Amino acid sequence: MKNAGVILSNQAYRSIVVAYERSDPTFALKVVNEMERSGIQFQRAAYNAVLGVYLQFGMHNEAQELFAKMADHSVVPNPRSYGIMIRVYAFSGQFEEAIAIFDAMRKQSFEPDQFAYHHVIRSCILLQRVEYAVDLYTDAVLAKVPLLASTYVCLSRACEDVGLKCLASKLDMELTSQQVVRMKEAEAAYKTQA
Numbered sequence: 188m189k190n191a192g193v194i195l196s197n198q199a200y201r202s203i204v205v206a207y208e209r210s211d212p213t214f215a216l217k218v219v220n221e222m223e224r225s226g227i228q229f230q231r232a233a234y235n236a237v238l239g240v241y242l243q244f245g246m247h248n249e250a251q252e253l254f255a256k257m258a259d260h261s262v263v264p265n266p267r268s269y270g271i272m273i274r275v276y277a278f279s280g281q282f283e284e285a286i287a288i289f290d291a292m293r294k295q296s297f298e299p300d301q302f303a304y305h306h307v308i309r310s311c312i313l314l315q316r317v318e319y320a321v322d323l324y325t326d327a328v329l330a331k332v333p334l335l336a337s338t339y340v341c342l343s344r345a346c347e348d349v350g351l352k353c354l355a356s357k358l359d360m361e362l363t364s365q366q367v368v369r370m371k372e373a374e375a376a377y378k379t380q381a
Contacts, residue, residue, distance in 0.1 A: 200225075201233040208236040215240050231262050238271040247279040266297040273303050282310035286319075298330060305338040312345040320345060321354065336362055 195203075200222050207215040219237050222229070229237070234257050241250035254272050257264055264272075269292035276285035289307040292299055299307070304327045311320035324342055327334055339362035346355040 197227050200227055201230055204233050205236045208239045209243075212240040212243050216244075228260065229262070231257075231265060231268070234262055235265070235267045235271065238268065238275070242271055242275055242278070245278070247275050250275045264292075264295075266292065266300070269295075269297060270300060270303045273299075273306050277306040277310050282314050285310040286314075299327075299332070301327075301332055301335050301338070304332055305335045305341075308338055309341055312341060317345045317349050317351070321351070324358075333365075336365070339365075 200218060203218050204215050204222070207218070215236060219233075219240075222233070234253065237253055238250050241247070241253065250272065254264070254268070254275075257268070269288055272288045273285050273292070276282070276288060286307055289299060289303060292303070304323060308320045308323050311317065311323065320342055324334070324338075339358050343355045343358040343362070346352070346358065
């Protein structure tokens with residue numbers, strides 16, 4: 188844009204990156220590069236958007252470096268920042284780091300969402316820390332976080348594998364009851380549209 192003679196404010200650049208993070212991540216990265224060349228400081232929303240783009244492109248090392256830069260620039264991560272980084276570490280097979288970021292998120296008194304719980308529970312299972320995965324499941328239930336169906340399946344299988352058959356059965360029943368509730372809600376929504 189700058190090459191075309193367009194002069195934008197810092198806020199305009201940040202807004203463009205945030206707006207194009209999901210719809211055109213390649214363009215968002217071009218804008219980020221232009222911001223960096225121009226010396227424009229990122230704010231948290233821009234950092235999160237870029238972290239999201241790096242996650243989409245599998246640029247895990249770049250996401251880790253950018254997350255570290257946030258602290259260097261006195262930008263405090265928020266739940267979205269932590270959630271993205273949990274996925275970055277989980278997707279790159281760095282399961283201990285995913286758990287550490289999750290724990291850091293909770294130390295900041297941020298409530299993880301269903302995706303953060305899913306990736307950290309799965310990370311625990313892959314590290315054969317099923318007991319901790321069960322503790323996290325219990326925490327999510329107490330916090331009334333609606334877990335993903337795949338979280339129930341993954342944890343149920345892990346519990347079955349380590350001999351926690353009663354808990355595995357309980358998880359299977361909870362999953363089934365949640366699926367029934369969702370189907371009834373979808374049916375009710377369909378009837379109101381007709």
